[in-house]
Amino acid sequence: SAVISQKPSRDICQRGTSLTIQCQVDSQVTMMFWYRQQPGQSLTLIATANQGSEATYESGFVIDKFPISRPNLTFSTLTVSNMSPEDSSIYLCSAQSNEKLFFGSGTQLSVL
Amino acid sequence: KNQVEQSPQSLIILEGKNCTLQCNYTVSPFSNLRWYKQDTGRGPVSLTIMTFSENTKSNGRYTATLDADTKQSSLHITASQLSDSASYICVVGSGGSYIPTFGRGTSLIVHP
Numbered sequence: 284s285a286v287i288s289q290k291p292s293r294d295i296c297q298r299g300t301s302l303t304i305q306c307q308v309d310s311q312v313t314m315m316f317w318y319r320q321q322p323g324q325s326l327t328l329i330a331t332a333n334q335g336s337e338a339t340y341e342s343g344f345v346i347d348k349f350p351i352s353r354p355n356l357t358f359s360t361l362t363v364s365n366m367s368p369e370d371s372s373i374y375l376c377s378a379q380s381n382e383k384l385f386f387g388s389g390t391q392l393s394v395l
Numbered sequence: 396k397n398q399v400e401q402s403p404q405s406l407i408i409l410e411g412k413n414c415t416l417q418c419n420y421t422v423s424p425f426s427n428l429r430w431y432k433q434d435t436g437r438g439p440v441s442l443t444i445m446t447f448s449e450n451t452k453s454n455g456r457y458t459a460t461l462d463a464d465t466k467q468s469s470l471h472i473t474a475s476q477l478s479d480s481a482s483y484i485c486v487v488g489s490g491g492s493y494i495p496t497f498g499r500g501t502s503l504i505v506h507p
């Protein structure tokens with residue numbers, strides 16, 4: 284199994300600022316994913332973080348708003364840029380290892 | 396379009412009672428089905444994973460069933476405990492994509 288450390292666990296931010304969320308995996312994984320989960324909703328995939336190349340974004344999400352880094356096989360960051368109250372949500376990273384999908388503990392973001 | 400529908404949306408039971416959560420999917424081609432438990436403000440934690448050839452999988456007091464013909468799965472919780480209060484998410488993987496499809500989850504509340 285893989286253990287994912289995600290931080291921060293929660294943050295309250297001002298409109299117009301940016302927040303970077305970090306995820307560290309305790310083993311090398313090929314695929315890492317970033318999800319958003321709004322209250323009462325299922326997880327929505329933001330992008331797939333590829334090591335050594337640009338992230339692949341899903342429809343409705345763009346790199347300028349959610350830049351992602353994947354410098355190696357154990358680490359990734361997601362930045363929520365120029366935040367607005369609509370960005371208030373839980374953000375989750377996940378990694379696929381041996382056909383199993385593991386999740387970080389989530390970042391609860393509130394934008395004022 | 397791949398979809399995963401879960402029912403009920405929410406459920407309240409008394410401690411010690413059993414309950415069954417349902418998951419219907421239209422994901423094709425089917426690869427696997429996973430059940431996750433998500434505590435409030437936390438990331439999902441894997442309970443069970445089943446492939447096409449498996450029709451039941453247990454993890455302690457949690458037992459998942461899969462009927463690949465009718466594309467239905469259930470999660471049965473035996474002798475519920477207060478700590479079972481959480482959201483339970485059904486996730487279906489497709490053989491044609493590395494991106495799984497998430498249900499919206501069933502919110503379970505166990506009362507003393």
